[in-house]
Amino acid sequence: MDGMQNQGGTTPDEDSWEVAGQRFRSRLIVGTGRYKSLEETGEAIAASGAEIVTVAVRRVNLSDPGAPMLQDFVDPKTYTYLPNTAGCHTAQDAVRTLRLAREAGGWNLVKLEVLGPPPFLYPDMPATFEAAEALIKDGFQVMVYCADDPLAAKRLEEMGCVAVMPLGAPIGSGLGLTNPFMLRSIIQNAKVPVLVDAGIGTASEAAQAMELGCDAVLLNSAIAHAREPVRMARAMKAAVEAGRHAYLAGRMPRNYSADASSPMSGLIK
Amino acid sequence: MAESIEITINGEARFIRQPASVADLLTVLSLDTRKVAVERNLEIVPRSAYAATALAAGDTLEIVHFIGGG
Numbered sequence: 172m173d174g175m176q177n178q179g180g181t182t183p184d185e186d187s188w189e190v191a192g193q194r195f196r197s198r199l200i201v202g203t204g205r206y207k208s209l210e211e212t213g214e215a216i217a218a219s220g221a222e223i224v225t226v227a228v229r230r231v232n233l234s235d236p237g238a239p240m241l242q243d244f245v246d247p248k249t250y251t252y253l254p255n256t257a258g259c260h261t262a263q264d265a266v267r268t269l270r271l272a273r274e275a276g277g278w279n280l281v282k283l284e285v286l287g288p289p290p291f292l293y294p295d296m297p298a299t300f301e302a303a304e305a306l307i308k309d310g311f312q313v314m315v316y317c318a319d320d321p322l323a324a325k326r327l328e329e330m331g332c333v334a335v336m337p338l339g340a341p342i343g344s345g346l347g348l349t350n351p352f353m354l355r356s357i358i359q360n361a362k363v364p365v366l367v368d369a370g371i372g373t374a375s376e377a378a379q380a381m382e383l384g385c386d387a388v389l390l391n392s393a394i395a396h397a398r399e400p401v402r403m404a405r406a407m408k409a410a411v412e413a414g415r416h417a418y419l420a421g422r423m424p425r426n427y428s429a430d431a432s433s434p435m436s437g438l439i440k
Numbered sequence: 441m442a443e444s445i446e447i448t449i450n451g452e453a454r455f456i457r458q459p460a461s462v463a464d465l466l467t468v469l470s471l472d473t474r475k476v477a478v479e480r481n482l483e484i485v486p487r488s489a490y491a492a493t494a495l496a497a498g499d500t501l502e503i504v505h506f507i508g509g510g
Contacts, residue, residue, distance in 0.1 A: 202510030212508055227509025228477075230450040230502065236470040241506055257509050267482070271504050274484050275477035342510070369510075391510030 186415065188386045190364050191280050191312040191333040193251070197222045198381065199411045200253065200366065202391025203245055205343075206400065213244035215394050218404035223251045225282055225389065227258070228272045247276070253314065255282040260295070262302035269306060281306070282336070284316035291341045294318045300326065307331045316368050319353040321360055328363050335363060336389060339380060340370025343392045347376040351383060358384045374403070374410035381414025382422070445497035456495060463490035469503075476505045 187196045201221040206212040216224055224245055232238060254272030256265040262285060269281045283306060285298040294317050306313050307330060314334040315327050324335040337357050340346035347370060348354060358365045364386035371377050371390045380388045388411060397403035444455040449465075456465060462485050466473050478485040479502040485493050495501075 203508035204510045206508060209508075225510055226506040228504050229507045229509075231471060231476055231505050233450060233452065233469060233503075240475060241508055242475060252506060254506065255509055267479070270484050271477040271479055271502070272506070273477075274486065275475070275505060395510075 186419075188364060190314065190386075193280070195222045195251075195387075197408075197411075198387040198415055199377070199407055200225065200387055200389040201394060201404070201407075202389070203241060204257075204391055205395035209239055209241065209244040211400060212241070212395075215400040215404040216245055216250070218401045218408070219394065220408040221250070223253050225253045225255045225391070228254055228256075228268050228275065251280070252276055252278075253280060253282050256284050256302075257286075259285055260288070260298075261285065262298045262305065265298075265302040266305045266309075269311060270309070273311070279310060280312045280314070280333070282314050282316065283332075286342075293341065294338065296320070296323050299323075300330070303327060303330055303332055314366070319350045319357065321353065321356045324357045324365070325360060328361060333363060334366055334386075335361060336366040336368035338369040339367045339376065342369045343396075344370055345372030345393060345396070346370055347372055348379055348383075351379065354380070354385065355383050374406040377407050378410040378414035378417070381411055382417050384418050387411075445495065447495055447497070447499040447501060449501045450503055458495075460495045461491050462493040462495065462501075465495060465501075466490065466503075471503065476503050478503050 187194050197220050199219055199221050200223040201216055201219050202225045203212050256268045259265040259268055265283055265285050283302055285295045285302050286292040287295045296318055303313050303315055313332045314336060315332045316336045317323050317327060319337040327335050337354055339348040366387045366389050367380040367385050368389040371393050377388050394400050394403045443458045445458055446453055446455055462478055481500055
């Protein structure tokens with residue numbers, strides 16, 4: 172192999188993606204919620220190889236100010252914290268939450284999600300547009316959770332969102348990619364990174380999202396609610412890498428008849 | 441005895457001895473200023489302004505931090 176150039180395109184070491192001017196090698200973003208303990212959160216996130224983690228913004232517990240904090244287990248110096256607006260059902264609440272997040276963390280890169288009512292918590296797109304506009308005007312770099320709607324995704328991109336993040340399926344549902352065709356069309360039309368966010372339930376679904384050509388996937392419950400979260404975190408890391416390689420390698424065409432892999436010549440008679 | 445004022449912090453009524461700034465309040469509450477953000481009457485209080493921001497009767501404060509979330 173001496174002197175040979177890499178013929179297979181991007182090597183794992185070179186493969187990376189960029190959002191808001193920051194370059195990342197891991198294409199897996201993980202949430203930090205729903206774990207049994209902060210210890211388990213820290214272990215699972217380390218096993219996932221993620222470089223970006225989503226975090227929520229909530230009131231401090233005044234009666235127990237010394238309680239262990241997420242930062243003690245998931246070091247903000249090691250991981251890029253991506254504050255979210257989970258639980259926000261209006262544009263105003265989302266903007267208010269992220270202004271507080273910016274003050275708490277000191278950075279502008281955020282995840283916007285404005286959700287409709289239970290039981291689906293489907294992205295509320297009119298409210299999402301309104302919040303995105305206010306946040307962009309206020310200097311935020313907005314990664315935005317959105318419907319699997321190519322027109323909505325394009326509009327968010329044109330408004331100046333730094334990444335669009337259509338859902339695979341409702342948050343926490345673990346149903347996988349319910350609309351791969353629309354995800355694919357969003358990816359093909361986008362000029363900003365596209366991340367599949369929400370709905371992934373197991374490793375093969377993360378790989379499928381990467382095979383569609385998305386830049387990264389964002390998931391939380393699939394790891395946190397697995398029987399062994401740390402092992403599932405490893406599985407997700409491998410799946411995202413496998414899916415990315417498969418996408419770059421280019422799958423073979425589908426044939427509706429057999430095409431033997433072994434030569435037909437030299438058969439014994 | 442110093443005069444106390446009633447303010448609302450994270451939805452709870454609290455009596456605070458006057459004079460008090462946001463910085464004083466965070467000390468009383470034993471909160472690490474590096475890990476929280478404060479909103480007073482719907483306006484963000486920048487960390488650099490904690491000491492200079494005096495609390496007044498009827499103030500409504502939100503004090504938040506990062507927790508696990510998806």
